[in-house]
Amino acid sequence: MSVWRWVRSVVSVMTVVSILVGMAPWMGVRTAKAADVGKAVIFSETSSFVAHDVGASPVHLGPTETRSVFLPLVAKHYQYIPPVTGQVDPDTGGTVEGDSVTLAFAPQTVSETLSVTYQPLAEPDHVPGDTQLVGNAFSLQAETLNGTPVTQFAPEIITRTVGGVTEYIVTNTVVITMTYSDADVTGLDERTLQFYTRAENENYWTPLLTVIDPVANLARAPLNHFSRFALLGRTAVPSETLVILDPDHGGADPGGTVTTPASYALEEKMLNLDTALAVKGYLQACGVNVLMTREDDSSLSAQWRADFINSHAPSGTATIAYNITAHEMSHFMGGPLGIVDLSQTDDVSFTQQLIDEVAAATSLPGYRGVKDARTWGGDGLYLPTHVPTVTYAHLEAAFMDSYYDRDNVIDPHLETLAGGIYNGIIASLELTGCVPFSATVINDVPVTRRTGLGDGVAYTAQGVNPVTGNQF
Numbered sequence: 256m257s258v259w260r261w262v263r264s265v266v267s268v269m270t271v272v273s274i275l276v277g278m279a280p281w282m283g284v285r286t287a288k289a290a291d292v293g294k295a296v297i298f299s300e301t302s303s304f305v306a307h308d309v310g311a312s313p314v315h316l317g318p319t320e321t322r323s324v325f326l327p328l329v330a331k332h333y334q335y336i337p338p339v340t341g342q343v344d345p346d347t348g349g350t351v352e353g354d355s356v357t358l359a360f361a362p363q364t365v366s367e368t369l370s371v372t373y374q375p376l377a378e379p380d381h382v383p384g385d386t387q388l389v390g391n392a393f394s395l396q397a398e399t400l401n402g403t404p405v406t407q408f409a410p411e412i413i414t415r416t417v418g419g420v421t422e423y424i425v426t427n428t429v430v431i432t433m434t435y436s437d438a439d440v441t442g443l444d445e446r447t448l449q450f451y452t453r454a455e456n457e458n459y460w461t462p463l464l465t466v467i468d469p470v471a472n473l474a475r476a477p478l479n480h481f482s483r484f485a486l487l488g489r490t491a492v493p494s495e496t497l498v499i500l501d502p503d504h505g506g507a508d509p510g511g512t513v514t515t516p517a518s519y520a521l522e523e524k525m526l527n528l529d530t531a532l533a534v535k536g537y538l539q540a541c542g543v544n545v546l547m548t549r550e551d552d553s554s555l556s557a558q559w560r561a562d563f564i565n566s567h568a569p570s571g572t573a574t575i576a577y578n579i580t581a582h583e584m585s586h587f588m589g590g591p592l593g594i595v596d597l598s599q600t601d602d603v604s605f606t607q608q609l610i611d612e613v614a615a616a617t618s619l620p621g622y623r624g625v626k627d628a629r630t631w632g633g634d635g636l637y638l639p640t641h642v643p644t645v646t647y648a649h650l651e652a653a654f655m656d657s658y659y660d661r662d663n664v665i666d667p668h669l670e671t672l673a674g675g676i677y678n679g680i681i682a683s684l685e686l687t688g689c690v691p692f693s694a695t696v697i698n699d700v701p702v703t704r705r706t707g708l709g710d711g712v713a714y715t716a717q718g719v720n721p722v723t724g725n726q727f
Contacts, residue, residue, distance in 0.1 A: 336391070338374040343397075348428075355390055355434045358478075361411075364428040369405055372396045379485050381458045382451070389439045389448065392485040395431075395478075406481050410554045412507050417632040420579055423508035425556045427477030433486055435472050443488035445469045446497065446567050449546070450476045453483045460485065464548050464555055466562045477559050479506060493542045497569040498680060500535055500547045501638075502527035503576035503649075506554025511579030513655050519584050521655055523577050524552065526665070530652065531575045533673035538680065541689035557637035564642050571605060571646045571684050573676065574638060577665075578651040584661070589654025590614065592623035594631050595639045595647060602639070606648035609679035616675030616692065617664045619653055646683075650676065 339353030345367055348360040353373035376392040397405040411426040431450065440448070448467050451460035465476045465486075474486055503523070504510030510523030528549070535545045546567060548560050564572050578589060591613045593606030606625050614621025628639035628649065639649050652672055653660040664672055674692030681689040 336375045338372050340370055340372045343369045343371055354393070356393060357432045358395070359430045359432070361428040363411075364408060365405070368400055369397045370400065376483065379453070379460070379483070381453070382460055382485065382487060385489050385491050386487040387443060387490050389435050389443070389474075389486040389488055390433060392483065394483045395481040397481055408479055408481075410477075410479065410507055410556070412554075419581065420511060422632070423504070423510075425506075425508050425554050427479075427554065427556050427559060429478045431476050431478055431484070433474045435474065435486070437472065440488055442490055444492045445488065447489040447492060447544075447546070448474055448486060449488075450474065451485050451487050452480075453485075455482065460487070461551050462487075462547070463553070464559060464563045466559070466566045468566065477553075477555065479554050492544050493539070494544045496684060496686065497544045497546065497567065498538055498684070499564055499567060499569040499572040500531045500545060501560055501564070501572060501574040502531040502547065502549055503574050505549050506552050508554060511577060511655055512582055513579070513584060515583040519661060523579065523655060526577055526655065526669075527575050528552075530669060530673050530676070533670055534573075534575070534676050534680070537674065537677040537692060538689075541681070541686065543681075543686065543689070558641075561638050561641040564638075564645055564647070569645060571680060572642065572648070573609065573680060574647075574649040575676065576649065576651050578654045579656050580654065581656055584656050584658055586658050587654075588620050589657035589660040590620035590623055591653060592651050593625040594628045594636055594649040594651065595625060596629055596643075597625070597627045598629075599643070599647070602647050605646050605679075605683045606650065608683040609648050609650045609676055612679035612682065613650070613652060613672060613675035616671050616678060617653075617668070619660060619664055619672075652676065 336354055339351065341349065341351035343349040343351070343360045343365055345365050346362060348362045348364055350360070351358040351371045351373060354375060356373055358371065358373070372395070374394045374396070376394055378388060379392040382388070399405065408429045410428055413424040413426075415422050415424065433450075435448075445467060449465040450463040452463055453460045463476050463478075465474050467474055504527060505524045508524065510527065512523065513519050513521045528551075531547060532550070535547060538545050546569070548563055549555060560574075578592065591610045593603075593610055595602040595606050597603060603625050610621050610624070613619065628636040636649065639647060653665055655661070655665070671692075678691050680686075681691065
């Protein structure tokens with residue numbers, strides 16, 4: 256028998272074995288992706304060996320022989336789901352449905368007709384170690400009819416002026432909904448389900464605000480961009496105590512802004528996120544389960560924030576914000592104040608506890624007290640009045656336009672201010688297992704800081720609390 260006939264015999268046997276193994280009834284089946292389906296090609300032109308693919312072994316040929324052998328690729332454990340494409344109209348919006356996912360676009364979301372594609376993906380990598388995938392990971396892509404990619408979807412923004420300061424009212428215009436089964440979430444804490452997103456150039460997954468309906472088995476989230484997504488749940492929850500941190504503003508809503516002088520230029524949304532991430536680090540270090548409304552620069556409406564908080568039924572929720580009187584720095588002592596529905600006595604007590612602890616941890620005055628959210632700014636604040644069953648606090652931690660607050664606390668010692676918020680949370684929720692923050696507490700939980708202060712301003716490393724990531 257010639258060498259080539261022997262090779263063909265071996266390959267034929269391997270093909271049959273591959274097919275039988277792939278069809279074996281005891282083998283599990285999971286979704287196949289487009290990249291998993293095709294034909295395996297074993298080839299060689301002048302080399303003495305060839306590569307192999309699924310179901311095949313290397314085949315060695317003579318150095319001068321040229322052969323091509325095509326084998327059927329058996330995608331074990333996979334069931335192929337093709338991509339789904341639909342169109343979105345500028346005037347009427349539209350929906351795109353694929354597998355268990357539905358995308359809804361409000362009218363006027365896009366300026367021209369888009370082609371939107373939902374594509375299931377292979378099982379994601381680099382997911383947090385304590386999470387489990389629910390359903391399929393997937394990518395979302397959009398392009399104009401002439402092939403121009405579109406990745407960002409701005410929310411609707413309405414502005415109003417309150418006390419000389421601009422306020423932004425956000426309405427999200429793109430919503431994703433995913434259905435799941437009870438079997439999909441077996442062994443998971445359903446309260447921890449969240450959509451996560453991962454950019455093409457990143458190796459980490461960022462959680463998104465996700466509203467869960469455990470009765471209907473639905474997960475919903477507003478989207479500001481298209482990339483890769485996955486619905487993940489935690490397999491191990493560190494504590495029954497769940498705290499939600501809500502960094503106010505974000506994305507198209509900068510919050511308060513300081514513009515003058517340039518060395519103090521700052522957008523509130525950045526400061527809110529940095530502070531909330533630091534508080535999250537402190538809480539997680541003592542085993543508290545923490546969710547956040549945003550961990551990036553997302554645009555979120557007050558209604559979505561309220562729905563998220565209500566759906567997760569936390570032990571306590573704190574909106575973290577900063578106050579401002581003007582866009583230009585001035586000399587006065589600011590300090591913290593709270594804004595809640597004064598008819599909710601638990602909310603008032605929780606908020607006052609945060610004010611007292613921030614004042615105790617810093618040199619800021621604590622006399623400004625708790626204001627009524629129902630009449631704040633004339634029209635009131637939406638979020639504090641729409642979480643009636645949740646212990647809630649809206650904290651304006653300090654004044655961004657105060658030289659005193661900025662020079663003594665915010666810029667050099669943001670970790671101390673965050674420590675005061677942390678102390679208020681653990682005191683109010685009676686978390687006796689958590690060590691209160693102080694200048695001598697050392698916390699080595701790593702936190703990657705993704706935002707920072709404006710040009711010319713940097714955090715000063717305190718040296719004892721690297722959890723805040725003040726490494727500039």
